[in-house]
Amino acid sequence: MRMTHKALMALLPLAPLACPAVHAKTLDVAAGADAQTRLQEALISAAPGDVVQIGPGRFALTDTLSLDAPGVTVRGAGMEATVLDFTGQQGGGQGMLVTAADVTLRDFAIENPKGDGIKSKAANNIVYYRIRVTWTGGPKATNGGYGIYPVESTNVLVDGSQVSGASDSGIYVGQSEHITIRNCLAEANVAGIEIENSRNALVEHNLVTRNTGGILVFDLPNLPKMGGGNVLVSGNLVVSNDLANFAPPGNIVASVRRGTGIMVMANDGVEVSDNVLDRNPTASVLVIAYPRPFTDTRYNPLERRVTIGANRIGRGGYDPQLPGKDMLLKAFGGALPPVIWDGLGDTPALPAGSTALSLGLAKQGAGVDAAVNPQPLAAAQGGKPAPIDRATIGAPAALDARIAS
Amino acid sequence: MKQRSRLAALSAILSLALGAGPVPAVNDAAILSPDLPTTLPPELSTFGFFRNGAALSPAEGVTAYRLNTPLWSDGAEKLRFLYLPKGTVARAQGEGLLDLPVGAALVKSFAFTEAGKRKLIETRVLLHRASGWVAASYQWDAAQTSARLVPAGARVPITTPGGEVISYKIPNRNQCKECHALDNVMTPIGPKARNLSVAWLDAQHRAGRLDAVPAVAHRLPLWEERAKLAPALAARAYLEANCAYCHNAKGAASNSGLWLGWDEADPVRLGLGKPPVAAGRGSGALTYDVAPGDPEGSILVHRMASTEPGVAMPEIGRSSVDKDGLAVIRAWIASLR
Known part of the structure; x- marks a missing residue:
């Protein structure tokens, strides 16, 4: 049953339905005047199984759009065709906020949200498919923090999406489990893709370029959910992440060095393999402990069981934002080894025949700017490979089925 | 007739x-x-x-x-x-x-x-x-x-x-x-x-509309009497009424780890010396949610003083700045050591 939104609204004054409609309906919203009200009314009217179909065109919006009905699909006419334009946003911390389970967001764009692009919180089984979030003025500290921002959720799939200009992370998944981020483009953000305080995540087949840092796998203290790990970063193209850090200081990503390809911090069980890394001037791969002091007794700040497998690593580490840069470059012949470790937690497992660099930090909490005692690290000195549990990583197959058509 | x-x-x-x-x-x-x-x-x-x-x-x-x-x-x-x-x-x-x-x-x-x-x-x-x-x-x-x-x-x-x-x-x-x-x-x-x-x-x-008069050990003060109160008391009442509905373990801001309820006893959860988590540009280039003794160096003050979406807190529910509330929070942070 296909029904225009207008037709549906016309039916509203009729007698209340005794039970939810058996047949899913499509609520069409076309571009034009009063887009904020019409789109928000459709999102409120939608029932499980319904599709809110947003037509092509530019929708001028003033406030956060919110969806709180489970099982709803919000679908545009394509990430270039349907643009939700928040340039004139007057209120709300996001472009769109989703607070219900089993939601599919696909084929539309969010431009210039004042805060985050799309936040989904406690929204299990969510799919973001071919979503674009762009700050059209390029990278700026005044841009919103996150482009695509699922948090406190189980089962998250982000596929075929694009984010650029985020002043924190383009695609950020926080305090969640069973996550897949694949086939995405993250460009010109502070962090391209970030997995934070999360478990069982798969980051694969993404193109991550021109960010300050490409792919980050972090765990932070003082949060309800900590203990991040069991993360596979594989098959990604991580190139030319060379943008000056434009994050507002204070945020953890503001401490990311320009030109970090893949960075693992304070996680337990991370494998980095089969990626292509090139032209990441600070480090192709950086493995460190949480760099700041902390008081949370539940928190483990150290990196544990990190495995750097076989990756294709081109040039990197040739202009590192690290203390003693000139001395380091001289010692290593103009470019640092592809893997840099802070020397604090477990020694990462290294690919055979490779050489890494240990910064030889004395203690956790002082950061990598503390006095370093750099030492080359031969593969044989690396830790034992600790393969992650591949059976439990990633979003469940049921989420793939939703984007099969 | x-x-x-x-x-x-x-x-x-x-x-x-x-x-x-x-x-x-x-x-x-x-x-x-x-x-x-x-x-x-x-x-x-x-x-x-x-x-x-x-x-x-x-x-x-x-x-x-x-x-x-x-x-x-x-x-x-x-x-x-x-x-x-x-x-x-x-x-x-x-x-x-x-x-x-x-x-x-x-x-x-x-x-x-x-x-x-x-x-x-x-x-x-x-x-x-x-x-x-x-x-x-x-x-x-x-x-x-x-x-x-x-x-x-x-x-x-x-x-x-x-x-x-x-x-x-x-x-x-x-x-x-x-x-x-x-x-x-x-x-x-x-x-x-x-x-x-x-x-x-x-x-x-x-009137028979409430089964019992609940015992309250620690009641929120009257807001109009804030000038007579210790800065912490007025500020904690303000945070309870204006922030804690989201900033609690079960609320919309649970993922921030910043919990501002009346009974919160953990100074870090209250923001003291706590770095921002997902504040993005809301942090205003400041390091801590609450920097004891330094109101202008505290993200809490920065976000309360803003009307810019993405920075302003609360995220919804106001389009202007609560000058009286801000004064109370500033006084509290200034009093902290």
């Missing part, structure tokens, strides 16, 4: 048809309807909470109340009412939220003064249905004769008591839940025993 009585009858019929006539009692069926969007009446008057529209004279079973320290909403005057159906009783739950029976309703009207007269902008209702609490906003018309349901919310030009011209936001239905959800379940925020006066609780108990 005959003609006159016919006229009176006609006028009575007309006024009923127009919804302008006196409403004898609150419409319990409208409160209790199953929760579907179609069952929210398009007109506030359908509920019959008030005898006389915009004058807000409460109908039977509807009682006015105030909070010791309220949520600030662009300086709006707020008129709060609790409706309990006949024969039902609210139950005390210690210092916390009164347990209100199914069929109860909370009705809050937002008003500003225009040319010396009170002008109602919106009335928000929280209805306790068998399926749980349901929220809705009704926008008053310019003539102040009726208030219509606005599911998607609205923006209204307003002059605040401080003389600022702002675009006041009536929340959409989902935004009600942003603040009113604990673990994703709708719940009232205001009528917690610790934020209600003893006198009011006592009166409710004596």
Whole structure:
């Protein structure tokens, strides 16, 4: 049953339905005047199984759009065709906020949200498919923090999406489990893709370029959910992440060095393999402990069981934002080894025949700017490979089925 | 005579048809309807909470109340009412939220003064249905004769008591839940025993509308008496009323780890020396949520002092800066060592 939104609204004054409609309906919203009200009314009217179909065109919006009905699909006419334009946003911390389970967001764009692009919180089984979030003025500290921002959720799939200009992370998944981020483009953000305080995540087949840092796998203290790990970063193209850090200081990503390809911090069980890394001037791969002091007794700040497998690593580490840069470059012949470790937690497992660099930090909490005692690290000195549990990583197959058509 | 009585009858019929006539009692069926969007009446008057529209004279079973320290909403005057159906009783739950029976309703009207007269902008209702609490906003018309349901919310030009011209936001239905959800379940925020006066609780108990007067060891102070209070007391009351509905372990800001409730004892959770987590540009290039002794170096102050979406906190519910609230928070942070 296909029904225009207008037709549906016309039916509203009729007698209340005794039970939810058996047949899913499509609520069409076309571009034009009063887009904020019409789109928000459709999102409120939608029932499980319904599709809110947003037509092509530019929708001028003033406030956060919110969806709180489970099982709803919000679908545009394509990430270039349907643009939700928040340039004139007057209120709300996001472009769109989703607070219900089993939601599919696909084929539309969010431009210039004042805060985050799309936040989904406690929204299990969510799919973001071919979503674009762009700050059209390029990278700026005044841009919103996150482009695509699922948090406190189980089962998250982000596929075929694009984010650029985020002043924190383009695609950020926080305090969640069973996550897949694949086939995405993250460009010109502070962090391209970030997995934070999360478990069982798969980051694969993404193109991550021109960010300050490409792919980050972090765990932070003082949060309800900590203990991040069991993360596979594989098959990604991580190139030319060379943008000056434009994050507002204070945020953890503001401490990311320009030109970090893949960075693992304070996680337990991370494998980095089969990626292509090139032209990441600070480090192709950086493995460190949480760099700041902390008081949370539940928190483990150290990196544990990190495995750097076989990756294709081109040039990197040739202009590192690290203390003693000139001395380091001289010692290593103009470019640092592809893997840099802070020397604090477990020694990462290294690919055979490779050489890494240990910064030889004395203690956790002082950061990598503390006095370093750099030492080359031969593969044989690396830790034992600790393969992650591949059976439990990633979003469940049921989420793939939703984007099969 | 005959003609006159016919006229009176006609006028009575007309006024009923127009919804302008006196409403004898609150419409319990409208409160209790199953929760579907179609069952929210398009007109506030359908509920019959008030005898006389915009004058807000409460109908039977509807009682006015105030909070010791309220949520600030662009300086709006707020008129709060609790409706309990006949024969039902609210139950005390210690210092916390009164347990209100199914069929109860909370009705809050937002008003500003225009040319010396009170002008109602919106009335928000929280209805306790068998399926749980349901929220809705009704926008008053310019003539102040009726208030219509606005599911998607609205923006209204307003002059605040401080003389600022702002675009006041009536929340959409989902935004009600942003603040009113604990673990994703709708719940009232205001009528917690610790934020209600003893006198009011006592009166409710004596009237048979409350099963007991809850014992409260540590009550929120009256906001208008803040100048006489220790900075920490006024500030903690303000944080409880203005921030903690989201900033708690079960609220919309749970992922921030910044929990600002009245009972929070952990200094880091309260923000002291706590770096931001997902603040993005909201951090304003500052290092800590609360930097003891340094109000201007605290993200809390920075975000309260902003009206910019993406920076401003609370994220929704205000379009201007609460100068009095900000002063209290500044004084508290300055007093910290």
